[in-house]
Structures are given as structure tokens and as C-alpha cells.
Amino acid sequence: xxxxxxxxxxxxxxxxxxxxxxxxxxxxxxxxxxxxxxxxxxxxxxxxxxxxxxxxxxxxxxxxxxxxxxxxxxxxxxxxxxxxxxxxxxxxxxxxxxxxxxxxxxxxxxxxxxxxxxxxxxxxxxxxxxxxxxxxxxxxxxxxxxxxxxxxxxxxxxxxxxxxxxxxxxxxxxxxxxxxxxxxxxxxxxxxxxxxxxxxx
Numbered sequence: 001x002x003x004x005x006x007x008x009x010x011x012x013x014x015x016x017x018x019x020x021x022x023x024x025x026x027x028x029x030x031x032x033x034x035x036x037x038x039x040x041x042x043x044x045x046x047x048x049x050x051x052x053x054x055x056x057x058x059x060x061x062x063x064x065x066x067x068x069x070x071x072x073x074x075x076x077x078x079x080x081x082x083x084x085x086x087x088x089x090x091x092x093x094x095x096x097x098x099x100x101x102x103x104x105x106x107x108x109x110x111x112x113x114x115x116x117x118x119x120x121x122x123x124x125x126x127x128x129x130x131x132x133x134x135x136x137x138x139x140x141x142x143x144x145x146x147x148x149x150x151x152x153x154x155x156x157x158x159x160x161x162x163x164x165x166x167x168x169x170x171x172x173x174x175x176x177x178x179x180x181x182x183x184x185x186x187x188x189x190x191x192x193x194x195x196x197x198x199x200x201x
Contacts, residue, residue, distance in 0.1 A: 003029055010067035014060060016126045017134035019111055022141045024064020027101040027150055031090035034099045034155055040070030043077040047091040053084035061086045091158050098158035106148040110140050172196055
């Protein structure tokens with residue numbers, strides 16, 4: 001896939017055309033290039049620490065990064081720092097190197113003045129905004145010189161200490177739902193999932 005095809009597929013994954021997802025895709029592709037690695041096929045390849053938070057605009061950035069890098073919450077090779085920033089560190093676990101990429105404010109004034117963002121500010125869901133208005137904002141990001149959109153750090157050493165994958169599922173003795181064995185809690189002689197056990201995490 002070329003970069004534009006990756007972007008189009010990322011929008012399908014994300015659910016709508018979105019400037020922040022486009023930033024995430026562009027940033028993810030840049031990080032892969034800087035590290036000289038390919039998209040993660042397994043959790044053993046790459047790890048991502050993404051700096052977005054909760055309940056703020058532009059969390060869509062994370063879907064772009066996930067799609068471009070292959071680091072996903074399902075594979076367990078991405079974690080959220082919770083800082084509310086459009087930035088992430090991509091770690092090559094095998095070579096123990098990493099690079100940090102962040103969104104630069106250079107083009108953001110154009111984005112904030114767009115018809116798309118004015119409608120978003122009024123509470124219009126992105127899926128109800130005309131596609132051409134969403135695409136206009138994406139093009140501001142996608143067609144700009146890289147150094148106006150992204151700040152790319154130096155590739156640095158990043159020692160990696162992995163703990164391996166914990167295998168095994170077992171049904172909770174109370175509700176019967178399958179639980180990773182590492183998350184079972186012992187209550188008397190019964191092994192229960194966290195909600196059934198009454199324990200906090």
C-alpha cells in the first residue's frame with residue numbers, strides 16, 4: 001500500500017474522515033521510516049507509548065497511529081500516557097531504539113478556521129459534516145511539508161524489558177465468563193473475575 005492508501009484505509013478503520021487521524025497516520029509512517037522498521041505484525045515487534053488523554057478533541061490521532069504502526073490495544077503493544085498531547089514514542093523492541101513524534105502547531109490555525117472545525121465546535125458530529133469539508137482539513141495536514149506538521153526527535157537507545165505474554169483463560173467460578181488467568185482473584189476456594197470478586201483491580 002502507498003501512503004495515501006494507508007490513509008484511506010485508516011479512515012475506514014476509524015469510521016470517518018478526520019484531520020487528527022490523518023496526523024496520526026502521517027506521524028506513524030514517519031516513525032516507522034525513522035526507525036527503519038515495518039508495521040508491527042505481532043506484539044513482539046514494536047511498542048508505542050501514546051500521549052493522548054481522555055475526553056478531549058483529537059483523540060482520533062490514536063487511531064491513525066494504531067493503523068499506521070500496527071501497534072494496537074488489542075495486541076497490547078500500545079499504552080496511553082494520559083497527557084492530552086498529540087505525540088507518541090515508537091519503540092523497536094528488538095533493536096532497543098525509539099523515536100518520539102509530535103504534532104506541530106504550524107498549520108493548526110488553518111484547521112481551526114475551517115468549516116469542518118466550526119461545525120465541530122457547534123457540536124455537529126463528524127459523520128454529519130459533508131465529506132468534502134472533512135477532506136479539505138485532511139489535505140491541510142497531508143499536503144503540507146512534513147516539518148510544518150510533525151516534530152520528529154532523534155532515534156535514541158531505549159532498553160526494553162518485556163514481561164512476555166501471559167497465556168491461559170479460565171471461566172470465572174461465579175459468572176462463568178472467560179478471564180485471563182492473571183486477572184482472576186481468589187475468594188475462599190473460588191476463582192473469580194474482578195467484578196464478581198468485589199476487589200478493586
